[in-house]
Amino acid sequence: MPILIALLLLFGATRAGADEAPHYTLRYDANARTMAVALCLANAAPALRFSGDDSAPRNVEAPLRSSGGVLERDGDGWRARDWRAGECLRYSADLGRIGDAQARRSMLHARATITDPAGWLLMVDGSGDAQARVELPKGIAISTPWIPLASSDGVRRFRIPHTPADWLGRVALGACDERVIAMGGGRLHVALGAGVDLAQRDKLLRWLERVGHAAIPAHGRLPLTDVQVLVIPVGPQREAVVFGQSTRGQGNGLTLFVDPAQGAGEFDRDWVAVHEFSHLFHPHLGARGAWLAEGLATYWQNVLRARSGLLTPRRAWEELADGFVRGARDTRARARELEDASAAMERDHEFTRVYWSGTAYWLDADLALRRASDGRMSLDEVLRRFASCCLPSKRAWAPEAFVEKLDALAGSDVFARRWREYRALRVFPAAPDLESPADAAIRAAIMRPLPAPKVEG
The missing domain is CATH 2.60.40.3650 (Immunoglobulin-like)
Incomplete structure (x- = not known):
């Protein structure tokens, strides 16, 4: 005793x-x-x-x-x-030594000291x-x-x-220009790196506000109360946004590498920022679930831009169709199963196959939900319910647990059944027919701007 x-x-x-x-x-x-x-x-x-x-x-x-x-x-x-x-x-x-070493291995060539x-x-x-x-x-x-x-x-x-x-995060210290953008029950904590003049600052802030509103799905609010947005100028580039990354270590953050001298129209044509914002609406899914995470963000980067007027619906469908062609081309003969390719994506660089296979999965699931419910249930609604119950999340979710939770929230077997099929694919999935007359009304509904929901608070 x-x-x-x-x-x-x-x-x-x-x-x-x-x-x-x-x-x-x-x-x-x-x-x-x-x-x-x-x-x-x-x-x-x-x-x-x-x-x-x-x-x-x-x-x-x-x-x-x-x-x-x-x-x-x-x-x-x-x-x-x-x-x-x-x-x-x-x-x-x-931190100077740590930040300089990290900058030599990445695009983080900024005037601020940036570390994980x-x-x-x-x-x-x-x-x-x-x-x-x-x-x-x-x-x-x-x-x-x-x-x-x-x-x-x-x-x-x-x-x-x-x-x-092992979850990546970023802390930046230096002469950053800080701004807070209130948005749908949450706040974007924007830090603009040094080297941005006043006109560029105003242009970037207007762009981020448009992107943030475009990226908020049907429930009309951010699933998180606070999101870090670190904008790093990287000098003259061919595109307005060179690269983006979402991080989850010690809170949620987005890092965007931009050429601030590009015109406002070039920023409006960007897809990277909407893609990264879309990662806020799912939990950490690990390497096995990368095809789900990146597929969702790739699907949303087209759908949400169309809804907000940054793309026409026709152009959004063309972008999806082009992506499926590239994904099929990138899927090698006798390829490994999709889940294995996802786990080894960083090493083997099968990004196109992994991203666009995942995109086909989410489009397939969205179409199936809308068909079965006569339009009453959609991916928007399921993710709204998931955000209400389960975000923010400070733990990793197994992919199977995530899709099973989505099915429970939707009252369906759409997500888990398709997940089992897709994860084992050695070929590129048969992407849904984007010209089927039977689905014309559903396709129009997917890209149609949503009515503003009532937001409490």
């Missing part, structure tokens, strides 16, 4: 320490481009473990406990025993969301995926969602 009691006390104390909200104080030195971190917990615990992503052990410098207690390396993290109430873990991180916070902001294993106080020098702004709280001059406060360490 004494051993059992001791184990219960040990487990209870550990959970009490881990479940509380960790509190960070972050002090940024703009000249040295370093961040001083103090991670404090109010409660005592017999043992705690601190970790980030697999790069964190290389990036965290001189970690010390304020009590002088022992801090042990433990794989890709650190472990502390006999943690005292009110104790802090203090260390520094050279999981590489230097240690989290407490098993804890919930954290609180952060960020102290910034004058003239320095911060763009994060974290949830903003009440702030004051020179001090920003945030809630930091605890997400898996």
Whole structure:
């Protein structure tokens, strides 16, 4: 009995320490481009473990406990025993070195210092969301995926969602121009990188507002209260938007690489931003589910632009038809199953096959829902219900769990049955007939602007 009691006390104390909200104080030195971190917990615990992503052990410098207690390396993290109430873990991180190394491997050639916070902001294993106080020098702004709280001059406060360490996020520090765009129950926290003049800034903000409204499906609101939008100028390019990426680490963010000198018409013709916004409406699906995630965003990038007037409906259908042709051409003879190709997409570069196979899946499902319900049920409605019940999500969803949930919300077997068929395909799927007279009214309804729903709040 004494051993059992001791184990219960040990487990209870550990959970009490881990479940509380960790509190960070972050002090940024703009000249040295370093961040001083103090991670404090109010409660005592017999043992705690601190970790980030697999790069964190290389990036965290001189970690010390304020009590002088022992801090042990433990794989890709650190472990502390006999943690005292009110104790802090203090260390520094050279964000300039980290950001410069990341920029050499990517398109992040920006004047701001941009890093993935999981590489230097240690989290407490098993804890919930954290609180952060960020102290910034004058003239320095911060763009994060974290949830903003009440702030004051020179001090920003945030809630930091605890997400898996291997989920990418971005924190930018520098002379960014910050703006908030209120939209459908949520806020876009826009940070425009240095090098954008006033006219370009106004043009980009108008464009982002149009894109945001175009990307809100039938339920008329963002599924998240706060979304980071980091806009990085990359100099003269052939297109207005060169590349985009959605991120989920420690909150939801979008990064858009743009040529700010391009005209407003060129930005209106862009599809990248709507594609990335569309990723806000599904959970993290992992590599096996990449064909579902990218297929949904590719389907929406055409449908939602048509509904908002950025494309004509006819042109949207042409874009879909052209994509299916390219997807079929990119599917090699004796190809592996679609789910396997999806899992290996980054390595083998079968992007076109994976994206457009997924697009065919979502169009197929949308058509089937509308046919079976005489137009009363649609992909819009199912995703609205999913957003209401299940977003934001701080965990990954298995693809099968996602499609089964959609079926439960729709009262159908449309999604899971087709998922089982598509995931095993070794050929490009037989894309729905885009000229069938029987589906003419449904096709028109898909691309038709939706009536503005009533939005509470």
